[in-house]
Amino acid sequence: MLFGNDCAPPCSAKILGGFIIITERTPNQENVPFNYQDSIFSSNKFLDGDGEVILTQTNDRLSWKSVESVLNGQDPSSCFGIELVSKSEATLCYSDVYSAEFIDWGLVHEAAFLGQSFEMYRFTIRGVQKSKTQPSVLVPSFYTFGHKDSQTCQMWVNRINDLLNMDAERPKNLLVFVNPKSGKGLGCKVWETVALTFCQAKVKTKVTVTERAGQALDIMSSITNRELRSYDGVVAVGGDGFFNEILNDESPLLNQSTNLRTGEDSCQTAEDLDFSFPNEKFRFGLIPAGSTDAIVICTTGARDAMTSALQIILGKAVCLDIAQVVRWKKTSKSKDEPSVRYAASFAGYGFYGDVITESEKYRWMGPKRYDYAGTKVFLRHRSYEAEVAYVEVESEKKNVGLEKESSAGWTKELWSLLKKSERVACRANCNICKTKAGHTSAKCPSLQPYSKDSRWLKSKGNFLSVGAATALVHVMCHLLHLAKKDGNPLDFEFVEHHKTPAFTFTSFGKESIWNVDGELFQAHQLSAQPTSCLEVTKRGRRELVAIRKLLIFLIN
Numbered sequence: 001m002l003f004g005n006d007c008a009p010p011c012s013a014k015i016l017g018g019f020i021i022i023t024e025r026t027p028n029q030e031n032v033p034f035n036y037q038d039s040i041f042s043s044n045k046f047l048d049g050d051g052e053v054i055l056t057q058t059n060d061r062l063s064w065k066s067v068e069s070v071l072n073g074q075d076p077s078s079c080f081g082i083e084l085v086s087k088s089e090a091t092l093c094y095s096d097v098y099s100a101e102f103i104d105w106g107l108v109h110e111a112a113f114l115g116q117s118f119e120m121y122r123f124t125i126r127g128v129q130k131s132k133t134q135p136s137v138l139v140p141s142f143y144t145f146g147h148k149d150s151q152t153c154q155m156w157v158n159r160i161n162d163l164l165n166m167d168a169e170r171p172k173n174l175l176v177f178v179n180p181k182s183g184k185g186l187g188c189k190v191w192e193t194v195a196l197t198f199c200q201a202k203v204k205t206k207v208t209v210t211e212r213a214g215q216a217l218d219i220m221s222s223i224t225n226r227e228l229r230s231y232d233g234v235v236a237v238g239g240d241g242f243f244n245e246i247l248n249d250e251s252p253l254l255n256q257s258t259n260l261r262t263g264e265d266s267c268q269t270a271e272d273l274d275f276s277f278p279n280e281k282f283r284f285g286l287i288p289a290g291s292t293d294a295i296v297i298c299t300t301g302a303r304d305a306m307t308s309a310l311q312i313i314l315g316k317a318v319c320l321d322i323a324q325v326v327r328w329k330k331t332s333k334s335k336d337e338p339s340v341r342y343a344a345s346f347a348g349y350g351f352y353g354d355v356i357t358e359s360e361k362y363r364w365m366g367p368k369r370y371d372y373a374g375t376k377v378f379l380r381h382r383s384y385e386a387e388v389a390y391v392e393v394e395s396e397k398k399n400v401g402l403e404k405e406s407s408a409g410w411t412k413e414l415w416s417l418l419k420k421s422e423r424v425a426c427r428a429n430c431n432i433c434k435t436k437a438g439h440t441s442a443k444c445p446s447l448q449p450y451s452k453d454s455r456w457l458k459s460k461g462n463f464l465s466v467g468a469a470t471a472l473v474h475v476m477c478h479l480l481h482l483a484k485k486d487g488n489p490l491d492f493e494f495v496e497h498h499k500t501p502a503f504t505f506t507s508f509g510k511e512s513i514w515n516v517d518g519e520l521f522q523a524h525q526l527s528a529q530p531t532s533c534l535e536v537t538k539r540g541r542r543e544l545v546a547i548r549k550l551l552i553f554l555i556n
């Protein structure tokens, strides 16, 4: 057995058979001074379960081969044409390794079932590998090596750890928020299953188990820049709503456009200025424990806490598609200041708003509450009068029968806000800015890939729901509930869908509840656009890169 899910601490690590003995076959090589750039460092070790191997280190990987196969020129992976499963020959890239640990004197087995055992000093290298059955799932793996000389073991451990520490993408210190009420109420259990892996990887974590909704947001908002700077990122252990709460701890756009509110940035203290961001490495992480976990499914492809934890530990990052949702009016009568929210997966109105409102009453049911609330709301069969205007894009021009609208009325206000966002510095080297000749990353004049003269199309009517998704996968999942198993839910006559860089929405009824990443958001009048450039805020640089269009769908 080569790899396992065994996360036990090194001292109690299961030794699955044989071990490695390090002989002094290549004593001279042990003394070669190590050079990270070009070195090939190698020595004989005993690999637990497989006997003696020659372990070789290059600047990006570790590999080992059984001494026997090297001496006899044999392929250890086959014998009389039968393929053998052996860990006596393998390669491990550093990008897939997260720890090396010395584990003192103890038994090392020559072979998994038969063979001798030897006592020697040992060290364990921990890494990840893809699950054999689900390619998106990562599982921890470990190898235990042995050598009679403790210093040799220690030297290997130090070398590997030095290399891992040189990887600036890997987090060293994380703020972790655990929602114990997420999903089936297993948030703490989920954290327990991955906490040891963070420990093994020597990633420090400051963990807060929340006691109420909004606590993570309060902590994030009250934390000073000096403290925030000491972290490499923040990790939510929970569902989409909890992640959304943390993502929305501040409104980057409103911070940039401070004149929208007070004309000045009153919250910034001298200390904040001294310790202000950008902190290049600051990341947002999500370990799934929620009811729907759409964000994790769309980003990692697997709803698996260990996969997310390992990706965070290894410093793997994906750009997250984020939609910026601006509420212009909370109710039909209110006079509000614009309020910004970010959606990482989905924003929906009508049916979706009602389901989220209804489901909150049945949170105790866990994930089943969505089915129950969904059925209740579905049976009501309500429709919602609203108007949706969206920017036309080339591929949408074939759509006919829709009213054309120029940017008039309250949408002018939207344009002025967008113009203000032009002051946001673009450091993302995103495709939009790259295609602008002569653009040198100081300003991002094309934050919106459309101009004031863009054509707006308008659709007014009674809708069952209005939705906008950053990821097609997500909207397909939603709509598949409405469709027959094999059908394309977007093909239905009652489903109108458009890809657009921006849309506005006005309710003509009393209802004004939106569902943003599974969270309630009251908005009678709202606009949304993908955030396609990296934004630098008072608090930090958010990598809001990637999408240029939202998929909106109107269900009549």
Ligand SMILES: Nc1ncnc2c1ncn2[C@@H]1O[C@H](COP(=O)(O)OP(=O)(O)OP(=O)(O)O)[C@@H](O)[C@H]1O
Pocket: 178, 179, 180, 181, 182, 183, 184, 209, 210, 211, 212, 213, 214, 215, 237, 238, 239, 240, 241, 242, 243, 245, 289, 290, 291, 292, 293, 294, 517, 518, 519
């Ligand atoms: N200790 C707590 N008690 C009650 N609610 C909490 C607590 N901590 C956080 N919350 C709130 O719970 C809400 C939902 O949490 P979360 O998204 O983790 O779970 P979920 O709704 O079951 O999953 P999903 O969003 O994937 O459907 C969030 O709005 C969050 O603010």
